[in-house]
Amino acid sequence: MKKLALAVIPDRYTDLFTETVGKTVCGKQILFSGRGTASSALLRHLGIGSTRKTVIGFLSCEEAIEAVCRMCEREARQHKDCGGILCTVSAENTMAKKSAHTLMCIIVNSGxxxxxxxxxxxxxxxGGTIIDARGTGTEQDMDFFGIRISPEKEVILIASETSAASDISDAVKKLPCFDAPGSGMICTLPADSFFHLGTAPVQE
Incomplete structure (x- = not known):
């Protein structure tokens, strides 16, 4: 059975990653540009904490996942920054599943x-990865000189231990940016599998 897989990797390794996945998966991949988030307050203060990331979605099988992990381990021996995360989510009966890891998807207004x-x-x-996005035609659309403009959004992907997911969700819900109706949403899904890509755990 195939599953939805999401991988977060350094932008410079996108071609290598997609080529490896393409050799083992029959189907398309979808790519998003994102940015990693700094774990150091100093880096954030200096404005150098964010790194360019590629988020890749594809339908996976165990063979594809194993091939991708082997590729990243091999590349990481030569390039220490070839790391990231990969998690899979099943489309079947996810509410009944218990998993050690949870994938959180948070949508909020840009900024x-x-x-x-x-x-x-x-x-x-x-850690997490932020993806730039936009809303679609809803009542929240704005008129600017007669042109309909969809609100800009940001999507935050966080893969965390399930034991911490509830605390993370509760903390995010209390933010003032969610006070207004329709200002965002939070979705959590149990991860069937979770891997650190590379030779050592790397913050996404």
Whole structure:
């Protein structure tokens, strides 16, 4: 049975990663540009904490996952920054599953991604990836000189231990940026499997 897989890797290794996945998966991949979040207050202060990331989604099988992990381990021996995370989510009966890890997807208005990550990290999140996005045609659309503009959004992906997911979610929900109706949403899914890509655990 195939599962939905999401991988977060350094931007420079996108081609290598997609080529490896393409050799073992029959199907398409979808790529998003994102940025990692700094775990150091000093790096954030200096403005150098964020790193460019690629988020890759694809339908996976065990063979593909094992091949990707082997590739990242091999590359990490030569390039210490070839690391990231990969988790899979099953589309079947996810509510009944118990998993050691949880994938959190948080959607918020643009500009609040770092605020969300700061609250999430204080509640136990190991890190996260922010993706720029936009809303679709809803009543929240704005008129600007007669042109309909969809609100800009940010999507925050956090893979955490399930034991910490509830605390992270509660901390994020209390943020003022969620006070207004329709200002964002939080979705959590149990991860069937979770891997650190590379030779050592790397913050995403």
């Amino acid at each position: 609040y991604g770092e605020t969300v990550m700061e609250a999430a990290r204080k509640a136990g999140a190991p």
